[in-house]
Amino acid sequence: MITHEVNPRYLASSERYEKMPYQRCGKSGLRLPRLSLGLWQNFGAVDSLANARAMVHRAFDLGITHFDLANNYGPNYGSAESTFGQIMAEGFDHYRDEMIISSKAGYDMWPGPYGIGGSRKYLVASCDQSLKRCGVEYFDIFYSHCFDPETPLEETMMALDYIVRSGRALYAGISSYSPEQTREAAAILKDLGTPLLIHQPRYNMMDRWIEDGLTDVLDDEGVGAIVFSPLNQGILTNKYLGGIPENSRASRGEQIYLNESDLSDEVIAKVNALNNIAEQRGQTLAQLAIAWVLNNKTVTSAIIGASRVEQINDSVAALNNLDFTDKELTAIDTILK
Template sequence: MYLANENRYESMIYNRCGKSGLKLPAVSLGLWHNWGGIDNYENAKAMSQRAFDLGITHFDLANNYGPPAGSAESNFGKILSEGMGAYRDEMIISSKAGYDMWPGPYGEWGSRKYMIASCDQSLKRMGLDYIDVFYSHRFDPETPLEETMGALDTIVRSGRALYAGISSYDAENTKKAAAILKDLGTPCLIHQPSYSMFDRWVEDDLLNAVKEEGMGCISFSSLAQGLLTDKYLNGIPADSRAAKSAGALDASLVNEVNVAKIKALNDLAQSRGQNLSQMAIAWVLRQPAMTSVILGASKVKHIEDAVAGLNNLNFTNEELDAIDLILK
């Protein structure tokens, strides 16, 4: 039987999520990859337990995570049933709906039909009475935003979820979504966008919009699907995402220009007493609007490294200027 580390809350940083009463760990664990039916279950279980032992209380999923779709939630439900579920009240478990999940016209996007059915399916797969945060995974250009946000409101009011969130919405639709939810009486808790040194689109308008609306912000792909690690400094490893035919990282991105950048960034990280992935996480968390970073991991060591990196979150102006110069 799993027994959590008694000292799990001593070193983790917890940040308030916008203007809500909820706090999230500075590093959250994402189950997008390596928790699916094709993956090693015991490794997924070990990573989940070690994350919680290190104070990571937030576990981020979506209905389509796997592969196959749904299997990450099913495996996480099994992990909970095998001991971690005893600590359910100490956890924030999130899931999402928006991408292709089942055949037919009701299996993706943002209709009320899809959103509520998907939430019910997620609850069953994980064996939960409620989900802490349920997201609209992507903006649906063909469904009225009022319908999608109304579905989130129903999901919260019915007790299926405690909070509502959105993911990958642009600044304009973020503001519209927040206004609709506010009028319904279910504030939008959080926005989940991609954000990394190589993907800075949120800096244009979104971070300001999130701050103005009193929402939290939690980033995904902050290691650029592994590109912002030391993994690709000397080519493409056989077990990497870039080496997989259906991997999340396009192998063409591991090119001469990008490798030169990550080598320069790696040198800067070492001068800070960090590895590249630790500095990449710290760089995202430097933003005042950023509540947490979702970490994708394939080994327990990746989780341990990420948490250890929280010991150095500060940057000098010279370091930030150097990073900008490298990324030009």
């Protein structure tokens, strides 16, 4: 008799909400976990489904209720959403009302003029495709993934407004918009009656661009912030404390946005100095980096990436020590000046 392996129905930990703190997103009624799980890498068609499933389940068991996707996450494009959809279908979907699931469109997704940008045509079509891949009826948040200078901002925001009003998403978000673009986008959406919920920018100890105007705009407009790359593509971890390991992605130039040139002797010296502060705080360097971004009062949540369950455990442990002394903050600033 032929037998087929059946994945047992997943049952979440009964303690999942006991330790994870949640913070209100801007002036909305929505609260997000201080850490969210990003599926940018390690959830594609080339990756292990079993490992992806284990990471999603572990994150949820630890109180991470927000799963962040985009149409082009993979590889291949769309495959991270398909992976998440398969996990949902295999016994995770009965927790749907306890989750925040987000996706985005803006960067290139399919050939031709309608597969990239900020047009209504692209955003609505991409949202529909993403919903099918994820196997859900709606997204909690749908983002314009990037500003499109060739499309009127009014059109992009009207598309987000339509996506919300049509039931495809509950909230509208933007990602990587400048302070000026963000203020204008918020004003347009306010007039349309669909307030801008959230902005998703890159932010870490080594990349503080949001402090030059963006956080002021978000505070003024009552918009939340969920930051990505808090570990600066792995630079702010113990991986490179002794230099660039042989056969690492950085040494082969395979890591997205990270090459050997990004890990100069000067950078590695700064990383080691930051690690000394982390050790004095009883944290790993990654935990210090996560705690640091969450110390910014505008930041609602930080998106963590992971390639294995242990990294999720380590990231969540950062929440055990989020407080900084003035001396520690000054020391960090001095190292990175």
